[in-house]
Amino acid sequence: MSPGASHTPPPVRDHLDRGRFPVHPWRLVERVFDASDMGKTETLFAVGNGYLGMRGNVEEGRETHQHGTFVNGFHETWSIQHAEEAFGFARVGQTIVNVPDVKVLRLYVDDEPLLLPIADLIEYDRSLDFHRGLLERGLVWRTPSGKRVRVDSRRMVSMTQRHLAVMTFEVTLLDSDAPVTISSQILNRQDGEDEYHVRSAAMGEGVDPRKAERFARRVLVPQTQWGDEEQGRMVLGYKCADSGMTLAVATDHTIETANDYTQRVQVEEDMAKTVYRVSARQGVPIRVTKVAAYHTSRGVPCRELVDRCRRTLDRVDDEGVEQQFRDQRAWFDAYWARSDVEVDDQPEVQQAVRWNLFQLAQASARAEGSGIPAKGVTGSGYGGHYFWDTEVYALPFLTYTSPACARAALRFRYNMLPAARKRAGQLTQDGALFPWRTINGEEASAYYAAGTAQYHIDADISYALSQYVHATGDHDFLEREAVDILVETARMWADLGFWRHNGGSSFHIHGVTGPDEYTTVVNDNLFTNVMARHNLRRAAQAVHELEDRWPQAYDRMVTRLSLAPDEVGEWEAAAEGMCIPFDAEQGINPQDAHFLEREVWDLEATPPDKRPLLLNYHPLVIYRFQVLKQADVVLALFLQGDEFSPEQKRANFDYYDPITTGDSTLSAVVQSIIAAEVGYHDLALRYFTAALFVDLADRHANASDGVHVASTGGVWNALVGGFGGFRDFRGVFTIDPRLPDSWPRLTYRLTIHGNRLRVSVTHEAVELEIEEGQEVRLSVRGEDVVVTAGTPVTVALDGQGPRLDGMPDPWPTHGAVRAPDGELVTASVPHAGGGSGR
């Protein structure tokens, strides 16, 4: 391709078949059933609440790409076997368990089963309702004998009662009478499809490290099972063979119909069934309601969990099912009031934005004692593990829209602190080192170069909690818990780094990996050092703040953490002396001390069938070159933006963007934000669109593994931080928008210190209004603004910041030509996908 050609980016397309998936502002709608991409649609239509999640499997239980019901943090453990062992390697594998499935409601008319892939469907409509928080399906089926049957169902995982799921299933014969059977099940699938931990014996080139491990043995050991025909209640209880975690699942059933029917309950170790046999008459509806409760624990006996299930079900029995639907709606009223982002006159974008924000609710709302898995509760990808995705991609959204959820996620890290201290010890470091990937707090990353070596996770967590404290003013959390994380992570950095006296004196951090997993185990990774500096400073500040303002809390903390008198000074010195790689000649920050000495990967000469790189080149090959899987320096430009001048930002973006493959979904949102900031407006929108449709258009060809939760959080960041121009460095809130040319208006909400501010950006102005609370102070394009309740403020804008044409300039020089929305890539490797990072 000629250098000129590379300056003409391909068009932005959303890749959705709008005949099948029509645009709707508050729903994802499917008008045509298609079995060919069930993996994707099971993910897109999943329902969940952050604790319990159900993939969008069809009610009938088959066909399916992957059955999936997940409880956040409910996992099995196993001994990691390294092909070659070494001291300190991760030992305890952790894999989220596909728990017993209550979604199954099989329908037989004239003893013929309804099976969508072969059914004659006269009507079909499925929609995920972002406002009512439920999945609905309506269809009319012509049975093999020609009878038309209307089937309507709803499936909801409750936001108000996190252990609860509710399903309704209504069947009406439209033409004539017929025997109807509805078999409602709880099904524990240990049938070799989902639960098998068989790593490919062939070990072909196609092995994908992003999939969950499977088990070759039974995971869920039956503990209890019973059914009560009279009450229509059924219970199954299990214990994980190795982790010892326990689970009980119970269902209540009710039937409402004027037809004659019989009911039978059958319970076995791995299956419980309530079967209704109905002598159905034409036009007389049959309505079955199924209420399910899941309770889980680290080791409480099953009988106690069964009691908890009973209480959940009894409560619904008292309140009625419809009340649950009303509660759900009310919950989402509040959610959208806090969280909605509106893009005027862009209905496709608006729908996709709300789908993304809805996923954030589904991934985090009721996670509470747990973290936020990379796939939320929508799939088993990455084994249900927690990564830095939570802190860097999802938490900003929660902090500014649902601070209580943000606090819960941060408290989860606080509870992991003892394990993180232990892990630091295993790596011969002081303080605490949070694991790169984990469920139970122990490091589960079996490949240290792109796992354990990412020490930056300590700083990412500290960053997120600092941001949370700034945005909320939650000093109680700071002094009682967050300070412990800050101190222990600062200790880790102070111990990990060292002073080098080489002319001057500077503080260096060696042998770590930054966010970009295409360059590993380096010295002075820019991102790591900048974030560690922030971590060290913030820890020192927190200690000083306690000492000055809450002396008693300070004393308790000093005792609790055995804080030595000279420690804080050491952190401050390390922060001030921190080596920040900078290349004066090019005016850029090298990604690490020696990054610029590497050869530049010739992306132009890399054929599409060799993408993504991680599935086509040995790590040693990739590591040898200047080529990025995902934003690294560019991410630092966003998170620590006040540490870089506008010129540095542009120079860095110009340098790194052309050599960034985007093989990780964590990349496009960050590239969008900085592209917008430095002035590449088209490119920013392009990257944003790529991120917005990562799952909806299955752009990385692995939506079937579950929602890319980090990307959904990144979409919010790109909207609010990128186009919306919001920043919050050191607790100072600023707005400097970059509204895309094609968007007339962008509106978002921020909850700051308990006050909810609506920010509405047009090409001419920023309009600010308090929606709830008293007052918010911030700065718009350098102008200090105080917004008080009842008094909206409008700040006129002189354009949307700097404007640069086309693509970053050095693209042809670096030989990198690829569509920033990843089209070329996903087109050619449909079953491979985009990166071992999310």
Next chain:
Amino acid sequence: MSPGASHTPPPVRDHLDRGRFPVHPWRLVERVFDASDMGKTETLFAVGNGYLGMRGNVEEGRETHQHGTFVNGFHETWSIQHAEEAFGFARVGQTIVNVPDVKVLRLYVDDEPLLLPIADLIEYDRSLDFHRGLLERGLVWRTPSGKRVRVDSRRMVSMTQRHLAVMTFEVTLLDSDAPVTISSQILNRQDGEDEYHVRSAAMGEGVDPRKAERFARRVLVPQTQWGDEEQGRMVLGYKCADSGMTLAVATDHTIETANDYTQRVQVEEDMAKTVYRVSARQGVPIRVTKVAAYHTSRGVPCRELVDRCRRTLDRVDDEGVEQQFRDQRAWFDAYWARSDVEVDDQPEVQQAVRWNLFQLAQASARAEGSGIPAKGVTGSGYGGHYFWDTEVYALPFLTYTSPACARAALRFRYNMLPAARKRAGQLTQDGALFPWRTINGEEASAYYAAGTAQYHIDADISYALSQYVHATGDHDFLEREAVDILVETARMWADLGFWRHNGGSSFHIHGVTGPDEYTTVVNDNLFTNVMARHNLRRAAQAVHELEDRWPQAYDRMVTRLSLAPDEVGEWEAAAEGMCIPFDAEQGINPQDAHFLEREVWDLEATPPDKRPLLLNYHPLVIYRFQVLKQADVVLALFLQGDEFSPEQKRANFDYYDPITTGDSTLSAVVQSIIAAEVGYHDLALRYFTAALFVDLADRHANASDGVHVASTGGVWNALVGGFGGFRDFRGVFTIDPRLPDSWPRLTYRLTIHGNRLRVSVTHEAVELEIEEGQEVRLSVRGEDVVVTAGTPVTVALDGQGPRLDGMPDPWPTHGAVRAPDGELVTASVPHAGGGSGR
């Protein structure tokens, strides 16, 4: 420890209990049976010929530390399961198989078994005879009922017939008559002790990556078995379940006695027995002779191997067993004439030197189509794999004493060339990349950082074959085969490296690991670059040489290798432009481009129970520091000594020696050689002694896994290259001795271009004499010398080179204080040992 103390090295001790193991010039003798260190003694008393090896297990079959009979290269394959997969990772695990055991000769007197650990032994004597090439044992046993029984046995693996082993077993009742049973077996142990591939479920900290993998399934599938009572012949045949390799083992038995006896043959799938029941009379000897043949192949049907076994046994039947012992003696007469190294007035040293040289014969003499495993055929350590040990540590000895064996070992690499080309392709490189560890030619290193990344193996092989061609003048090998290796490895280097234009223009090699496994995946590793330069130059020279001198061979080669016109020029340019890291301020060569930027590991502050480092620190921790497992730059100073000035050598040695842990047995010999060269005479002797007794004194606490063959080769290098001062850069032979103060004379032999030269070094002179052949030209301390047959030459010496007192100077500065002979280490971690390298 104070800085002063570190200048007082601990005394040199050999650690052998001389009451139990008395000194003997030609034998390793054991006078006291001791079951507590059978692992070590089974290794020390092993017999083998490079093809077939038998550990020194007791004749009775138990007790044992590890039964072991090995056929070089006879291996099972398995699919390597990586805890986290990536493209290009090694796929095919290869593990040497413990083949059926013919050593077993059980003795019962009055139906009481002879079992050494509990037997009342009146006399006991076991000796490995280096000159007769056999293991003998003599003992007198007082049976539980008080009868004295004399038992004498011999065990020999034939050097002249590599498939053959011979055992004799003679029993005489000294006091009275008694029934005697001798049960001679072929035993295939698939009993879970040896053949199990169960990686520790606990995965505790104590996992040792140096042990062989074990199998959890049956490896040897029975193919055939039969016995012939009349002839006393028994046969078992097997096929490896996964690799498909086949094996047949057959034995003949004869008994000579004047007593009455019966003979019974019993054959099962995993056992064949010949049992003699003898009515033994006092003083009437019973002599059983057992002749065994092993034949193996990659896939020839067992029946054909059985035929080969028959032919081997029939031949012995014709010639008689005693002829085999005579042939063995004659073979070793010739071996020692070529290979012996004499150290006058140092009987302990002399014995140990001969044990080491004997091991080299046992590891290599009849390896022929195979490589030389890290443990020879004496144990299953490192899975029977071939490493660079062969080329860098063992081949110099073979090249200068048994050139035919050297040629066979190099031809083995030539035969691996197609697999090496394929491997280069997997790593996206041109040419050929030899695997770091392998049996069948495929990479079996499951940990790339300290495995696959050691690209230097290409240069090591090229180095060894260049040295071989220089020493032998074997141009036939060069033009027909060796040139292919030179060209393909040069191509790999030319493609791997790249030109950087940074002021000047230089050629860089990034992302590789040098010999030192405590620093991995670095840029411009000094050793790698210096060796790659030699490789590139030597390949270019070879091509020019062919073109000039053998144009037909040149044309064939150009066609065979599709050599392009400009390739050779590229190699020469890359060699001339090769980046050779040098720090002008300190006058040293940094181990890699950024080595000196690392923190220096504080060895002084590292407690003994944290040694060796690899068993006590996560790799990421170790890699972050300046600390060496084994010589790296210092090895380059030896192999490419003409590329460094004496000042550089001393500065480098002074810098690196104090931070070298010696956690690998490959290190001490190299440190000894360079210590001697730069003038640390005491230290050189100390390192030499450490290497000399690595196995004899079990200094790394893992002699039980098998002989450290590389170290035995290193002992020869240290004798000839270190104290003897022999060098051969670019085919120029020089001698500059460094005789230890305490040694009056050192004599060694070199075969150069087919002429055998005896070199005898005293403190006053070097005496040179042709022992076989016509003439050798060389240079002694800069003086050109021509030695012709019948005309010995004596060159007077003015001392033994430079002389520096104590230890390298910067030791205290670096904080490193540890005994160079490793005493502190092995004393504290008796079951852990010294390094994943050998």
